[in-house]
Amino acid sequence: MPLYDATCREHGTFEVLAKAGAPILCVCGAEAQRELSAPAKMATLWSGGWRQGLGGDGFFSHSAGQRVSDKREEERIMHSRGKINVKDLGGEAFEDTFTAGKQREKREHDALVATYTSNLKAFGGDKTRAVTETFPAKAMLEQAATHDAKESA
Ligand SMILES: [Zn+2]
Numbered sequence: 001m002p003l004y005d006a007t008c009r010e011h012g013t014f015e016v017l018a019k020a021g022a023p024i025l026c027v028c029g030a031e032a033q034r035e036l037s038a039p040a041k042m043a044t045l046w047s048g049g050w051r052q053g054l055g056g057d058g059f060f061s062h063s064a065g066q067r068v069s070d071k072r073e074e075e076r077i078m079h080s081r082g083k084i085n086v087k088d089l090g091g092e093a094f095e096d097t098f099t100a101g102k103q104r105e106k107r108e109h110d111a112l113v114a115t116y117t118s119n120l121k122a123f124g125g126d127k128t129r130a131v132t133e134t135f136p137a138k139a140m141l142e143q144a145a146t147h148d149a150k151e152s153a
Pocket of ligand 1 (some may be wrong): 026
């Protein structure tokens with residue numbers, strides 16, 4: 001996944017790993033505008049023209065907006081500009097967004113902490129019981145199965 005600089009109108013610029021085309025949200029919930037940090041972008045993805053770049057007499061780079069002799073030249077041009085707008089990238093598909101995954105993990109974690117806390121209260125401070133109730137074997141097995149499914153997907 002490429003690394004983006006994303007800018008929230010309220011909170012300024014922050015860095016985030018994200019999927020092309022997917023909205024990037026600031027912690028405040030507003031959609032942030034994104035740009036791509038060139039050094040993080042893989043050379044093979046500049047315009048999806050890697051194979052064309054091996055052709056010999058160059059190709060038109062949509063990323064660079066000009067004809068280039070090969071991917072190496074295109075990459076050099078893009079790097080010299082420092083940043084490009086994500087709309088120039090074309091339709092490459094990337095993996096799930098890093099931020100969405102992290103937010104989901106945090107929500108799951110927060111939910112577990114809340115459950116544990118209420119169980120601890122319910123069982124008069126019995127931590128062993130609270131843990132057992134918070135992490136029932138069935139839920140743990142389901143979680144493991146989901147995790148395995150994700151890993152093999
Ligand atoms: Zn914000």
